[in-house]
Amino acid sequence: xQETGTYVESAFFFFNDTATTEIYTEQIVGSVRCVQETGQKxxxxxxxxxxxxxxxxxxxxxxxxxxxxxxxADDGVTKIWDIENKKLVQTYYDERxxxxxxxxxxxxxxxxxxxxxxxINIQEFNTDSQKRxxxxxxxxxxxxxxxxxxxxxxxxxxxxxxxxxxxLTTLQLVHEIQDAHENSVRKVVVTxxxxxxxxxxxxxxxxxxxxxxxxxxxxxxxAHDDGVYHLALTSDNNYLVSIAxxxxxxxxxxxxxxxxxxxxxxxxxxxxxxxSSNSQYFATSSTDRTIKVWELQLPRNKANxxxxxxxxxxxxx
Numbered sequence: 534x535q536e537t538g539t540y541v542e543s544a545f546f547f548f549n550d551t552a553t554t555e556i557y558t559e560q561i562v563g564s565v566r567c568v569q570e571t572g573q574k575x576x577x578x579x580x581x582x583x584x585x586x587x588x589x590x591x592x593x594x595x596x597x598x599x600x601x602x603x604x605x606a607d608d609g610v611t612k613i614w615d616i617e618n619k620k621l622v623q624t625y626y627d628e629r630x631x632x633x634x635x636x637x638x639x640x641x642x643x644x645x646x647x648x649x650x651x652x653i654n655i656q657e658f659n660t661d662s663q664k665r666x667x668x669x670x671x672x673x674x675x676x677x678x679x680x681x682x683x684x685x686x687x688x689x690x691x692x693x694x695x696x697x698x699x700x701l702t703t704l705q706l707v708h709e710i711q712d713a714h715e716n717s718v719r720k721v722v723v724t725x726x727x728x729x730x731x732x733x734x735x736x737x738x739x740x741x742x743x744x745x746x747x748x749x750x751x752x753x754x755x756a757h758d759d760g761v762y763h764l765a766l767t768s769d770n771n772y773l774v775s776i777a778x779x780x781x782x783x784x785x786x787x788x789x790x791x792x793x794x795x796x797x798x799x800x801x802x803x804x805x806x807x808x809s810s811n812s813q814y815f816a817t818s819s820t821d822r823t824i825k826v827w828e829l830q831l832p833r834n835k836a837n838x839x840x841x842x843x844x845x846x847x848x849x850x
Contacts, residue, residue, distance in 0.1 A: 591606055681723055687699040
């Protein structure tokens, strides 16, 4: 999918009864587009929310029932969109300005976003209730959120090089990993069994942390030749995909903790990554203004999965 204009910053999948649909946002122009894959390596635009925001759209998230899209932007506004009816249903304003990192709890009850001031905003979904705020949660901008499967804990990673864990009921800080990286923490993910936190950084490292003990278990030193912008886990927690400013995609076996595949993916920095829920496909977007969809052919024989080579195929540009 090739774009004119500015680069695509974020992308993700959701599924309906007939096709896989990819939602992505262009920065600067503030528009959100819905693109449908037809199955013959073709795509068609099914809707565009034009002028969705007045400034750069920093992040998107979709509810677990695939009904609503949430967007946040540099204009300090969070918006909820009804995907099926193609309309705006709710708007929230943040007086602190720019809103970037975003996550929705799996029960679709809470929207969690980050302000440029380092604060965390917790808003009940699609209601006018007063939002709860964790003031100065980090000393610098928050780049990423991740939730445990039970929605009890929120993990945040920020440009102050730290990772923090928050109790979502009390909004209390449970634990802080200071100097988790030597540079900005760009992405945090939590395995679906809530056993591990995996983080990536501008320092080019990927790290695995024990969620219970908070101890560092492993470091992929020089995982990429530039800052590691995004991570995505397969649904079985066995494989990790990473993208970076070095234009590459890398796939890691988390059981053996080995790199098993490297792909020169784009002509410029790879800035966004989205994994389908069945882990069969993932999409990448780049400052080269393209989105690419990849088929991830995982080993079928679980007994030999640590020995078999993974196959990665580009199925659409």
